[in-house]
Amino acid sequence: MQRMVGEPCFDNDGFYVLQPGVYRYRLEFEGGVTVKTVIHEYLATYVAW
Numbered sequence: 001m002q003r004m005v006g007e008p009c010f011d012n013d014g015f016y017v018l019q020p021g022v023y024r025y026r027l028e029f030e031g032g033v034t035v036k037t038v039i040h041e042y043l044a045t046y047v048a049w
Contacts (some may be wrong), residue, residue, distance in 0.1 A: 011019045015024040015038065025037040034048045 009022065011017055014024070015026045015036070017024045021041060023037070023039055025035060028036070029036045032049050034046065037045045039045075
């Protein structure tokens with residue numbers, strides 16, 4: 001969380017980029033909590049609570 005506040009690294013789609021081309025994620029809080037991740041620009045996940 002400290003990196004998110006100190007070093008904003010968001011792409012144009014609102015994903016937080018941890019490692020370019022390797023891992024990025026996005027949190028959404030509308031109608032519950034959802035987490036979207038993209039790994040190696042190939043595998044995508046979507047988790048909702």
